[in-house]
Amino acid sequence: EAGVTQFPSHSVIEKGQTVTLRCDPISGHDNLYWYRRVMGKEIKFLLHFVKESKQDESGMPNNRFLAERTGGTYSTLKVQPAELEDSGVYFCASSHKTGSAETQYFGPGTRLLVL
Amino acid sequence: SQQGEEDPQALSIQEGENATMNCSYKTSINNLQWYRQNSGRGLVHLILIRSNEREKHSGRLRVTLDTSKKSSSLLITASRAADTASYFCATTTLNTNAGKSTFGDGTTLTVKP
Numbered sequence: 381e382a383g384v385t386q387f388p389s390h391s392v393i394e395k396g397q398t399v400t401l402r403c404d405p406i407s408g409h410d411n412l413y414w415y416r417r418v419m420g421k422e423i424k425f426l427l428h429f430v431k432e433s434k435q436d437e438s439g440m441p442n443n444r445f446l447a448e449r450t451g452g453t454y455s456t457l458k459v460q461p462a463e464l465e466d467s468g469v470y471f472c473a474s475s476h477k478t479g480s481a482e483t484q485y486f487g488p489g490t491r492l493l494v495l
Numbered sequence: 496s497q498q499g500e501e502d503p504q505a506l507s508i509q510e511g512e513n514a515t516m517n518c519s520y521k522t523s524i525n526n527l528q529w530y531r532q533n534s535g536r537g538l539v540h541l542i543l544i545r546s547n548e549r550e551k552h553s554g555r556l557r558v559t560l561d562t563s564k565k566s567s568s569l570l571i572t573a574s575r576a577a578d579t580a581s582y583f584c585a586t587t588t589l590n591t592n593a594g595k596s597t598f599g600d601g602t603t604l605t606v607k608p
Binding site: 415 | 528530536537538539540543583585594595596597598599600601
């Protein structure tokens with residue numbers, strides 16, 4: 381069974397540009413989460429999809445970030461326009477169902493550098 | 496301070512020694528998970544311990560959970576150089592059916608050969 385995959389693995393862009401990150405969860409997992417780790421800080425929750433619906437987007441930093449999960453399969457996270465402080469590692473995770481003992485499986489992350 | 500704080504922030508030991516990392520949290524949880532992140536790689540899930548469990552083992556890993564103290568520990572026995580990585584604890588609370596995880600800052604473990 382394939383794990384969570386993310387694309388691209390690295391992205392270097394200039395301030396003001398747009399970047400779109402993609403996450404493919406484990407097949408059959410309804411729950412998809414985005415997290416990010418900004419340099420030197422803890423991993424922070426961004427948002428949670430249940431299938432195609434946004435269950436919780438309380439962690440989204442501002443309206444420059446837009447996440448979608450059309451069809452309830454893969455998800456994209458677009459940053460437009462990117463700012464210097466957006467640099468960091470963006471992780472995606474998926475789980476089969478929401479529950480007290482449900483393991484979240486993480487992807488390898490996308491390393492974003494905004495210059 | 497943050498939910499899920501690891502202690503120590505950095506730990507350096509010799510191969511063969513045991514490594515103990517601690518995690519404290521502030522709110523009631525449903526489960527606590529430990530993850531490992533090798534440099535430049537993604538997060539690898541190690542162990543999940545439910546709030547009604549006190550101890551779990553997986554190979555050389557032993558996790559304890561003390562909900563009265565709101566703390567957990569990860570013990571790696573007979574450490575190897577390959578155990579060098581950052582270790583994170585993450586707590587999950589069920590609130591309005593959202594299962595998001597809250598991470599600590601992590602402990603950086605260095606195992607010297």
